[in-house]
Amino acid sequence: MTAPLPASLRLCVRRRRVPGPTGAMVQVSLRVPSDVACIEEVVDLLMRHCCDGGWLCRRSRFNLRVATAEALANAIVAGNQEDRSKWVQVQAEVCGDEIRIEVTDQGPGFDPAAVPTPILPDDLDRPNGRGLFLIKNLVDDVRFNAQGNSICMTLRRR
Amino acid sequence: MTAPLPASLRLCVRRRRVPGPTGAMVQVSLRVPSDVACIEEVVDLLMRHCCDGGWLCRRSRFNLRVATAEALANAIVAGNQEDRSKWVQVQAEVCGDEIRIEVTDQGPGFDPAAVPTPILPDDLDRPNGRGLFLIKNLVDDVRFNAQGNSICMTLRRR
Amino acid sequence: MPFTATKDQAGVYVIRVEGQLIVGNRQELKTAVQQALDHDERRFVIDFSRTGYIDSSGLGALVSISKKVREQGGELRLSGLNEDLRSLFELTKLDTLFAISDTAERAVGSFAG
Amino acid sequence: MPFTATKDQAGVYVIRVEGQLIVGNRQELKTAVQQALDHDERRFVIDFSRTGYIDSSGLGALVSISKKVREQGGELRLSGLNEDLRSLFELTKLDTLFAISDTAERAVGSFAG
């Protein structure tokens, strides 16, 4: 779904033929408004600029799409509370066989260790609580900053 | 045609919901290596970020694609002589009902007034010399800087 | 439109999700099912053969929809999940909660006459 | 591959341009025709029904190809130009230089048996 009015957005892409100072071949940064209608486009932009060609297998691309959509949704809804005066910052890097996507919001953060696992039989019919669980199972590594308003996801090419 | 190795590239897109200080809703800048294999991708990126949705009619989008491909080819081949140490800078802006695309190379420039019209019957079987003529006929306004290494094309929505 | 709904001859209401089912549009799907329930539809298939990806909100919306349909004495089946989409249901164990058919046709056919 | 070539039963060599015909790939088209000429092909159709856009280098390449084919006693027709592509030939008056058919089938059919 595309937003009826194109949302405001800042996108910077830096692509190199040889690794840059941080080892990155591709660096993408995006400043996204706190509007869930942007998520699909942002996921598409990231995939297009980071995973062009056959670099990642189909399943990895799928997993990255879902994990990125989740992280954006959490940043926009749980983090920034859909406050349009706040932004979500996305940084993505392709380094060697890894792709790293970092999503940072302007909210208070949270304690990811306190989030329960959502797959107990009694919880199966709860409508939420599956986002972080999905992310952790779809990418190879997930880290948060101390405050909890920034998540960094790493996926390795296989 | 996509380049076998993705070319180095810098892309910045700034999109607003309301016009910015220069009146622009969308500003795109691109730094492109002097490699003709990049042209198609650059044209696609510009079209995607400037002419998303139904903003321009089909014919206008086509004309803009061709004019932009031409200007890039001239900048890369005639301007920078395909010297990989030189870059082509592209700036695009959508302001109200106009889209402006400026292509600047690092070459010596030239005198556009000295370029002959290529449609005389005797010249029809010449293999080149149609680029500027096409550009002038495909967009609404064409300007050069004094040096002749920068072309600015304007197309109005109709 | 991200969702297209058709009612088949056997009276089964088939909703196809085109594109993504995510936080930005799941409400539309919930509304579509609710409206159909209000119009006395009771047999639903949600088909994902033209779906790209689903996020946790989309999965959550399916859980809510399933509950609503059951509460009103209806039945819901899912269909058209490719390998990638199916993995999301398996990871979250939601494959145990939903009746899942390979294709929309089979899902329709599996409703008791 | 941006160009696909097939030889039809009547012995006409049909080359389809997929995507763009521009400065970055026109040499491939020239080479493809030259190789066919070297293999004694003499009847050519270049079809643009799956072409996005053509730049002035692409138009120039067609001019060169046309000349080469004529010099070797062959014939060339173009086909499948949509309204947008056709406008480029009209602007540059190249529509007067080329034999143009609506479709590749008609172009093939128009060669003298």
Ligand SMILES: Nc1ncnc2c1ncn2[C@@H]1O[C@H](COP(=O)(O)OP(=O)(O)O)[C@@H](O)[C@H]1O
């Ligand atoms: N960026 C964030 N900022 C603040 N809280 C967050 C953030 N991301 C996740 N959370 C918290 O973690 C909880 C679990 O998140 P998640 O597993 O994605 O499920 P859901 O979002 O469906 O509740 C959320 O309800 C929220 O309280």
Ligand SMILES: Nc1ncnc2c1ncn2[C@@H]1O[C@H](COP(=O)(O)OP(=O)(O)O)[C@@H](O)[C@H]1O
């Ligand atoms: N950016 C540029 N820098 C220097 N010379 C240029 C540039 N653009 C065009 N020219 C000159 O103008 C001439 C005509 O250009 P054009 O009409 O595009 O036809 P062609 O490129 O096929 O010769 C070129 O041959 C070149 O000498």
